[in-house]
Amino acid sequence: MKPGDELLALNGYAPNRENFLKMQYIFNALRPQTALMLDLRDPAGKQRQVEVTTALAARKTFYNTTSSGAGNATWEITLQAQNAEHLGRARFAEVSDDVAVLKLPRFFFTESEIKGMIDKARKHKALVLDLRGNAGGSVDTLKYLIAGFFEKEVKIGDRVGRSERKPLIAEASGHPFTGKLVVLVDSKSASASELFARVVQIEKRATVLGDRSSGSVMEAKRYGYRCGVGSVLFYGASITEADMVMTDGASLEHNGVLPDEVTLPSAEDLANGRDPVLARAIETVGAKLNPEEAGKLFPYEWPTF
Numbered sequence: 001m002k003p004g005d006e007l008l009a010l011n012g013y014a015p016n017r018e019n020f021l022k023m024q025y026i027f028n029a030l031r032p033q034t035a036l037m038l039d040l041r042d043p044a045g046k047q048r049q050v051e052v053t054t055a056l057a058a059r060k061t062f063y064n065t066t067s068s069g070a071g072n073a074t075w076e077i078t079l080q081a082q083n084a085e086h087l088g089r090a091r092f093a094e095v096s097d098d099v100a101v102l103k104l105p106r107f108f109f110t111e112s113e114i115k116g117m118i119d120k121a122r123k124h125k126a127l128v129l130d131l132r133g134n135a136g137g138s139v140d141t142l143k144y145l146i147a148g149f150f151e152k153e154v155k156i157g158d159r160v161g162r163s164e165r166k167p168l169i170a171e172a173s174g175h176p177f178t179g180k181l182v183v184l185v186d187s188k189s190a191s192a193s194e195l196f197a198r199v200v201q202i203e204k205r206a207t208v209l210g211d212r213s214s215g216s217v218m219e220a221k222r223y224g225y226r227c228g229v230g231s232v233l234f235y236g237a238s239i240t241e242a243d244m245v246m247t248d249g250a251s252l253e254h255n256g257v258l259p260d261e262v263t264l265p266s267a268e269d270l271a272n273g274r275d276p277v278l279a280r281a282i283e284t285v286g287a288k289l290n291p292e293e294a295g296k297l298f299p300y301e302w303p304t305f
Contacts, residue, residue, distance in 0.1 A: 010038060017187060035052060036052045090113070095289055097124070098285075099282060102127060104131060107141040107142055107191070108141060114141065115144075121179075127177060127180070129181065131193040132185060133189065138192065143169075149176050149181060149205060149206075150203070153172050154170045156195060168244070182285060184209050190216040195217060199246075202247055202248055207260050208261075212258050218243055221241050223237050265277060269295075273292070274295045275294040
């Protein structure tokens, strides 16, 4: 399988926006497959079938954190956390003196970290905020980021729970970025990243480009549990608790954010490492960067764990 290939079928099932995540969950997690049968079409239109064999790697199912094994366990857990933090870091690129790009792969940043990003952005007249592939995260991070682009208090929406309805407010924090703002989303932009894109869209603060977002904004809370006495097993469950109704009266759940301008890469773009979506966003704020150059700003990084 190569960049630019279109997936026509996975184990005989035709994927689409509605079922692809479920297919990945079933074949990778619930019922892991030793091999996957892929029906593919390359950018030239030629179809082929490929069997992808799983590379098996021995992974630990638990870590011994008792005194006898705590040293190695702590080191391995710390290393995994550092790798995850590296992949989830914010990346910043200056296209010109006037235009910068900020790529956020997640919404797990402290208030001081968000303020640091906004301080860097304020040195430019325009910012492209890339939220493509951002699956969301913390509501607090969402509030901090919204506050970084508005001089006023902003209502995100109403949190509609099982027994109450409460407004979710991002308070003004001072010294926001007031220049031009373009936000990029795609089908993997979910949760808090969708809420941010819709807020700036409703408030007419930014132009949203890309593809329709995931439509996955139900709020969940993690509950931690433990069992055992000598050797303790820690585990948890994520339980959906509320929906978010935006200030226009609509929910993004199952709907997503529809960009102001739908812009997608072609199969040829993907095959050649081009990013016409980012190039188009940069063009809308008055700078120039061709799709080849845009594709090199934030190259994909493979996980190392």
